[in-house]
Amino acid sequence: MTRPAPHPPLPEPLVAALRERLGQRFSQGESVRLQHGRDESVHAPEPPDAVAFAESPDEVAAIVRLCREHRVPVIPYGAGSSVEGHLLAVRGGVSIDLSGMNRVLAIHAEDLDATVQAGVTRKQLNEALKGTGLFFPIDPGADASLGGMAATRASGTNAVRYGTMRENVMAMTVVLADGRIIRTGGRAKKSSAGYDLTRLFVGSEGTLGIVTELTVRLYPVPEAMSAAVCTFPDVDAAVNTVIQTIQMGVPVARIELLDALTLTAINRFSKTTLPERPTLFFEFHGSATAVAEQAEFVQQIAGEHGGEHFQWATRPEERTRLWQARHDAYFACLQLKPGGRAFPTDVCVPISRLAECIAATNADLAQVSIPIMLFGHVGDGNFHLVVLVDPANEKEMAEAEWINERVVERALAMEGTCTGEHGIGLGKKKFMLREHGDGAVDVMRALKRALDPDDLLNPGKILP
């Protein structure tokens, strides 16, 4: 990764103005800056010049206006759990930490929606929903903030049934580059009233505006849920089970693939004793009869592909334990190489190409020396590689880059995407032209210029 050009220090009048406005909630301390200039990946930290802890949309707007007067970049910060360098202050500037904006503003149980501040995390929202009979399904590995999840168009294990942040954000409050505050969308379930600003800001990674509040869809907790684990003789058999399940239209709620090495990592980290073989995790939601019917049908499909040891978890605590293990997979993998860092990548392909894509990827993995785990949301055609590296080891980094390039090129050749849910950040900018073509990227650049003419909102991200 090339070092960016050095940038000038923050102007003193800006520092003074921010300090006056925020008091103790403005910091130039080394450790605070470092914490806000790194993410959960292998990207080398790039600390911002300062961190501003905001407590309201008006305060975010005031910070943006002050920084703009001095042509200083601003970078929104939620939980710090992104993995493509989204948070790195490559041109310096002020990190706006929204984690203190963590109030659930309204739960409209009868309309199946909730409005939250951007710093509310997915687990916090689900805690707040206890007793309402509703839940929020989007669940990336980390307990990310909903603002950050909107910014990266996050998804997770439930997306195969409930969609991603694209489908589940209804409305937003956004601070624009000039400090104006707008509302996008609304609480009607659908609308044909003008350009879809909500979906323009979802996935824009803080480069077009800063999300400060959002309204998301909720779902009734299903009458019945059951989860199952099933092992397979090889990855191909597991993937073909997934493909057939999806093509038959079974409304499975979750269907996750984990390869043998991921199971090893999970067993060590989560003290489980799951067979260390290619495995599918399933979950079914619906009425009691619908769940039983779906489960039986999928078990039959799995059996035809050599699936065995179907283990059921219908009690809530068993299900929770299983899915907690799945959510911890990323962190479990990290433990396999103490002192190492993860180079995570994710791609997504049309389901018909998934078996071929994963088989060819596994052939690549056999050619490198570093440990690599493969797992993911295969019901969507989306899978992850977690490549464990010592960032100081050039050979390991070169192998990781090679694997990343190979898997992305293959996904693109199969009409897929270079990232299903992690986002572009810094790490995948180089694939944007190959995925979208010059014309579409030019349109994205025109949108960026239209909404952020001075290039101050999280500069250097997404656009090559």
Add this chain to the structure above:
Amino acid sequence: MTRPAPHPPLPEPLVAALRERLGQRFSQGESVRLQHGRDESVHAPEPPDAVAFAESPDEVAAIVRLCREHRVPVIPYGAGSSVEGHLLAVRGGVSIDLSGMNRVLAIHAEDLDATVQAGVTRKQLNEALKGTGLFFPIDPGADASLGGMAATRASGTNAVRYGTMRENVMAMTVVLADGRIIRTGGRAKKSSAGYDLTRLFVGSEGTLGIVTELTVRLYPVPEAMSAAVCTFPDVDAAVNTVIQTIQMGVPVARIELLDALTLTAINRFSKTTLPERPTLFFEFHGSATAVAEQAEFVQQIAGEHGGEHFQWATRPEERTRLWQARHDAYFACLQLKPGGRAFPTDVCVPISRLAECIAATNADLAQVSIPIMLFGHVGDGNFHLVVLVDPANEKEMAEAEWINERVVERALAMEGTCTGEHGIGLGKKKFMLREHGDGAVDVMRALKRALDPDDLLNPGKILP
């Protein structure tokens, strides 16, 4: 409606160039122009200066480039079934008729998607899908073109279960204002790779680019389907049945309200003998047991609200007859006033406000002299009014405008939208600021300037 300022005739060199390029597929004939300058509503026709019948994306691009050289507006035309004046050539220019671009380019049955040219209609696509076990669910009243449906973010009776064009367009080929052709999106089920251009063009009504091809999601034909009709003592009872069904999370495929006058219109037009009372039409999709379970549950809810005469239609021809009658409701209503025109409007509100919104609307309807039918996709909180008027009668037009204003204001006050599925066009521009606020409309204007700096793509629409 005010007449626009007169516009200059088409420059002769442009006419010559278009004629040379298109031959017989370029027309300045009166009847062709008139046909392309009117829609299915009460808006006074505004014919374009000429009509160009395009046969490929390259040809659309060439027409756009030629028109741009001469600063002449272009207006995309699909099936001509829009209802808010979307097609009217308020600043003259060339209507680009895409109805000849009607090839189904690819059906990827294993991936549950299809790629079509923009002129393919929804019924044509479903014909092409026969034998694949798949269907395309989005069904506005008319047999609209898929390009036009994308442009207006259309939905229909199935949206409560399958979403709208927003959720069901995966990728597009779009001709930009400068004649460049771009691809947006892709065939992966999800992606976090940059700005969501697909959803920016969906709903943009031809003002940001011209959709020439699109890839849409398909769904497996359910194992079982059953439809039912149930009458209620009043509209309120029917609406409360809908609200409870949605709030309980029943995955109903269709749930449509029709008021008594709409039933009268339908009986006359479709030769049916349905009771002329407030009625719900239902449809359930799923496995045989799931359908039976859902139907029984909803019947019970309906019973608690005084619903009676639950009539089932499980045989395909019965179901088809029922839904054909529903789809023909708009045209059926028109027949109630021979020689009249329809002033259709649609709004959408959060489901918790639906009963109150419809009750207050019915109180308004009692105050006017003109016949007005109320029906719609109430599972989404979306309903239509079809106001029958003689456009030459000032009193009737004033009453229609009053009703439209009242219902929209009420929907906006309830955090709803001024249009659930018809779009803005000319007719609802005046509500854009009230719905979105100055800031959000300014952002939309900035997007328009960024992508169409000369204001040549369907000018005068959406933005006030």
